[in-house]
Amino acid sequence: MPTSSRETASRRPWRAFLASEAGAGTLLIACAVLAMAWANSPARHGYETLKKLPLAVTVGPVALAMPLADWVKHGLMSVFFLLVGLEIKRELRAGELVDPRRAALAIFAAVGGMVAPAAIYALLNAGGPGAPGWGIPMATDIAFALGVLSLLGRRVPVGLKVFLTAVAIVDDLGAVLVIALFYSGGLQAGPLLLMGIALAAALAYGTLGGGRHLLVYAVLGLVAWYGSLEGGISPSVAAVLLAFTVPMTPRAGGPHHGPSAGTERSDSPLHRLEHLLQPWVTYAILPLFALLTAGVSLDAAVPNRVTAGVGLGLLLGKPTGLLAASALAVRLGWASLPAGVNWAAMAGVGLLAGIGFTMSLFIAGLAFEGTPYLDQAKIGVLSASTLAGLSGLAVLRRATAATTAGPAGVPGR
DSSP: OOHHHHHHHHHHHHHHHHHSHHHHHHHHHHHHHHHHHHHTSTTHHHHHHHHTOEEEEEETTEEEEEEHHHIIIIIIHHHHHHHHHHHHHHHHHHSTTSSHHHHHHHHHHHHHHHHHHHHHHHHHHTTSTTGGGGGGGGOOOHHHHHHHHHTTGGGSOHHHHHHHHHHHHHHHHHHHHHHHHHSOOSOOHHHHHHHHHHHHHHHHHHHHSTTOOHHHHHHHHHHHHHHHHHHTSOHHHHHHHHHTTSOOSOOTTOOOOSSSHHHHTTTSHHHHHHHHHHHHIIIIIHHHHHHHHSOOOTTTOOOOHHHHHHHHIIIIIHHHHHHHHHHHHHHTTSOOOOTTOOHHHHHHHHHHTTOOHHHHHHHHHHHHTTSTHHHHHHHHHHHHHHHHHHHHHHHHHHHHHHOOSSOOOOTTO
């Protein structure tokens, strides 16, 4: 075999791994570990210098200057939220959330998995300086959760993976609503009007013009992003709203290989934009965010009620709320468990939902930016996410080994 052929063959397993959910999750873990090691090493000054590196962008009369960490949080992460919005719209229009019974189970589970962690956090921090962080343990990191689930391979029922994905999508929508309603402030009418005009133009272009040229969305998205940033609303909200203006109708003359909705929409602007953004978000934006966010000096971060609230919310509140709400939906007859999935497997998924990471760290930055509580919240997120992933993997390994074909029953019935 020629040398080039051997090299190509040897690279294929690595390329396949990096393209998998496990590979994406592993990359995030590696960046988080590197950030922690760097922030607690003799070179920690370099880490802080990198985060605070000043960067300025000037376009005509508009000038923006922020540290690198803020450009990543408010700028690049907006692309992540744009992708989240596209995934939410796809699932609502042609995915797992179209079927009423599947949607009911995912919605109940996600809401329960958001309310219980927030309640636990609030009980520990009500009336104290850490009270604003109640939204931190509500989030689920879909990349990490699916990455851990994929480690079990084919022994995981397809329905379980689909359920976790649907829960994470609803969870993401809930997180965006929480950010919009509770973590925005100091609103400015002028910039927000500019954001509204840009989003209205995007909606008109998608509805009347077909939304064929993605460059138009890039330009209008930048205008909406600037308006939200200057107007006091997290740019993540503008990004998700922009995603909802991108149509799922196929391009004229595009492929029509069958009557199914998924086939008809395979060449839609939404799918093209989603496929364009996916690798950049997975292998550049999220790893960079993890690198610049996960680094916490353990000397300065003393665990307190904020750490406990975040940790218990993710590790205890997530699985408890998810299981209780799912059982309620099934008992009411509004939903049923996926085929081949038992309640032990649901408990494992509930634990995996406690992997907050990206979303939790993002909300922590909004809640406690510039305060010592930020590092304490990060400690809670990182420690709880690690424990949730390991315990969820252990529970699912045992549950899937014992799973038999056919739908599981309702506990106690």
